[in-house]
Amino acid sequence: MKLKYIDLKYKPTDNDLVCEYYIEPTDGYTLEEVSEHVAGESSIGTWTSISTMKPRIAEKLKPHVYSIDKQTNEIKVAYNSELFEAGNMPEIMSSIGGNIYGMKAVRNLRLQDISFPKSILRSFKGPLFGIYGIRRMLKVKDRPLTGTIVKPKVGLNEKEHAKVAYDSWVGGLDAVKDDENLSSMKFNKFDKRAKETLKMRDLAEQETGEKKVYFANVTAETKEALRRARLVKSLGGEYIMFDIVTGGWGTLQALREADLGLAIHAHRAGHGMFTENPYHGMSMLTLAKISRLIGVDQIHIGAIVGKMKGSEEDVKNIAKEISDMYISEDKEAKMLKQDWGKIKPIFPVCSGGMHPGLIPALMNILETDIIIQCGGGVHGHKKGTQQGATAVRQAVDAALKEIPLDKYAKDHKELKIAIDQWGFEPVKKGER
């Protein structure tokens, strides 16, 4: 029995999971042939006809390649959602993002987007807080949230770490995040750091009258990650941070599904291994989408103006995908339609080489529903962390008031120092 999966007349049903792939066939294969291989290997096929295949399986579960664009080498495949275990992201990814990358028939292959049907959507929790929940927690209505990463990445002991965090909070920032390299080190143990840092958080809250939060990095083997998360909760923390790529979907789901009442900050270290080549791997959009579905409350998506890659269009599209409720299909943007149903919108986090001089330019592109994080751009400030933090908030205020940074800096000395030190990117209103 030789199956054929290409069916250009097929219309995806509400029960189908749809994937868009970019495909470059290996020499000697046509796009149609490779489409058959990709659709089959990701569902019910193998390289030869088999005696154990039943007509009812072939009929009910076979995938449909319903779109092939020979100009762009993009194809769309609709999969019956019964091909997947609802609520099991590792299994879903093993199917549609798995063996197909290793086949000799494909030179390059990229999973550009996944459109999840309701039945799959309902099987994941999605974020506990999301944008509106986080804004309520922080009592910040309509400006971007601001944060920093304690620097140096590793090396400070627990008390030094807590002091840097304290300076950041009293300087004006909402959030302090551990570096992704920092978990529980010989010189800076997780438990003691969480305790010291949250103690200083309480002090900063008292002194400023503002709500402050700490993204404690619990990235580890699952059992230990859960223990650390529970410790954070018991110490009065509201947040954990988890590295989704290096920690993995299995642990992220475990953290979310343990229902600890904590918000989850998603870091994405290592994503560039498979998202950076535009012709291979998986898009950052897909990674962010999966993370929202499982239930993180915010995720790093790039900062456009900073030290990390990510074009303006790509970063804007990712921001839109994770913070809207309904996404229309957009061929140019390589985005499928997605009705998010009851899955809450989440915050895009912009980080990596950010400093006050870049904030108005960033806000001009992504507006206010973002979290802006400056690491070196706070602790590198010539007058130290506290004034660096103040300069960040001043830059946000200037942007909200639509006052050019150099003008606003005239009577805001912390900002003045920052832009003298690192310069600033002018923003012309209506430029974009």
Place this chain on the structure above:
Amino acid sequence: MKLKYIDLKYKPTDNDLVCEYYIEPTDGYTLEEVSEHVAGESSIGTWTSISTMKPRIAEKLKPHVYSIDKQTNEIKVAYNSELFEAGNMPEIMSSIGGNIYGMKAVRNLRLQDISFPKSILRSFKGPLFGIYGIRRMLKVKDRPLTGTIVKPKVGLNEKEHAKVAYDSWVGGLDAVKDDENLSSMKFNKFDKRAKETLKMRDLAEQETGEKKVYFANVTAETKEALRRARLVKSLGGEYIMFDIVTGGWGTLQALREADLGLAIHAHRAGHGMFTENPYHGMSMLTLAKISRLIGVDQIHIGAIVGKMKGSEEDVKNIAKEISDMYISEDKEAKMLKQDWGKIKPIFPVCSGGMHPGLIPALMNILETDIIIQCGGGVHGHKKGTQQGATAVRQAVDAALKEIPLDKYAKDHKELKIAIDQWGFEPVKKGER
């Protein structure tokens, strides 16, 4: 304080973790500049000088770029192992395989190998069984182990699945593996499948007098993966299968560290997203090495002669890396030295488009310490699964006896059908 990490006179100590990277700088950057960025971002640096850096940190923890090869664009970086949390693979990877891939300064970046120092080696369990333990379990001394994947990938119900497994075992195979797409589906629930399949396993053992094993795919969110693994144990199973890339390091460590007394079969669906481009991502060698360290007993590495990518040299090198106790540095092979200490050697699994006609060619390259898996190459056999399984064992026997397949097939009818159906690759003794 501007740090400098390049130090070509530095000699790595026994306490250093060493990474080899391939680097292509973005236009406008030199290899030295990018080396500084990579070493800094993966340890204690950021993009600007910071007020919070302390001389004791810079002195003690700074990384050393001790080798830069301008011909090959390869660099080696030695990191003080205190930069990492021992026993926490997600954290280690967030550091040395994390943000560095997203930096604007790098066009391409590949982590080619990691040499783990003793202090890190000791913090992981490594495999419970390894090659010798598995051989004792199966009472198979010196031939390759043989296995199949139940096909179609998904679609059979529990009893149909168990029957295909039974046919495979009584036909002569040692092992039956779930497909990576198959976890717990509407039409094939994990618990029932495990029960039915292990029942048929017992029957097959009684009938053949041979030990038979079932690699039950527990890939899922951690809590559920652990529950499924414990169920397998309670049903008399000896093995679980886990998808390391899509499931993640956090869950793999949790499964190993739960000390369930089970062997772990590591599938690698999705690895091609970041291993296939020779200039970017991470090598399959590194992925396999990390898996051995955490403690899988066997891992898919490619089959050279089958449908999956992977050159002969690469696959041979990976096989060597995971099944030897001491690896010497080999520049050509892009392998660093590694003393594996007490971490047991593990089985390379060769799978993907395999059939009896390819087995002698595979064994000619990789010899006998391998697990050979044929999926379609068993169930696609014209006379069905059982004879397909028999043909696989006959092909192994022929190779061990150094008898050409066509000659051996004359009085082995199952093999005859297989090679008539799919052909065979002749092997000349001493050809390689």
